Amino acid sequence: DRDTDKKRIEELLEENMVLEIAQKQSMNESAHLGWELEQLSKSTDLADSEKSFVFELNECASSRILKLEKDNQSLQNTIQELRDASLISRESSLKFVELEKENQQLSKKIEKLQNQIEKEKQSNQDLEILSEELIKEKEQLQVIMENLKADKDRQIKDLKQENDHL
Numbered sequence: 001d002r003d004t005d006k007k008r009i010e011e012l013l014e015e016n017m018v019l020e021i022a023q024k025q026s027m028n029e030s031a032h033l034g035w036e037l038e039q040l041s042k043s044t045d046l047a048d049s050e051k052s053f054v055f056e057l058n059e060c061a062s063s064r065i066l067k068l069e070k071d072n073q074s075l076q077n078t079i080q081e082l083r084d085a086s087l088i089s090r091e092s093s094l095k096f097v098e099l100e101k102e103n104q105q106l107s108k109k110i111e112k113l114q115n116q117i118e119k120e121k122q123s124n125q126d127l128e129i130l131s132e133e134l135i136k137e138k139e140q141l142q143v144i145m146e147n148l149k150a151d152k153d154r155q156i157k158d159l160k161q162e163n164d165h166l
Contacts, residue, residue, distance in 0.1 A: 005086050009079060016075045023068040030065065033057050 037058065 002086060002090075005082055009082050009086075012075055012079050012082070016072060016079070019068055019072050019075065023065060023072065026064050026068060030058065030062065
């Protein structure tokens with residue numbers, strides 16, 4: 001968009017320069033015609049038809065100058081509008097860049113949080129495995145305790161029998 005705007009501005013500036021040159025030429029022609037008119041009126045008696053012809057030429061040149069001035073003003077307005085649009089486009093681009101940077105920062109934060117979540121998941125899995133191992137070990141210890149208790153009860157019974165026997 002900026003390149004297109006720049007090209008359009010360059011084209012309008014060239015067109016403006018062409019119109020300004022044409023305006024200067026027209027003004028020169030008009031001045032020259034005015035000078036010729038003065039020379040002719042001083043040097044000879046002009047017929048009414050010749051005077052009206054020169055007057056028409058002068059009016060034609062004046063109207064052409066007015067038209068060129070209007071065109072020039074219109075082009076100046078267009079150039080200003082394009083400059084304003086270019087500034088707005090530039091501001092939008094800057095805002096976009098800022099939003100892009102903020103988006104990258106948020107993406108990094110999200111990535112860090114996802115890494116933390118993964119670590120927490122791994123930690124929870126490790127704790128679950130450890131908990132299962134501890135439950136198994138507890139069950140084994142209970143079995144061992146029951147065996148020891150049964151063994152102790154048997155030994156007590158054996159010792160009582162031996163004591164009774166003695």
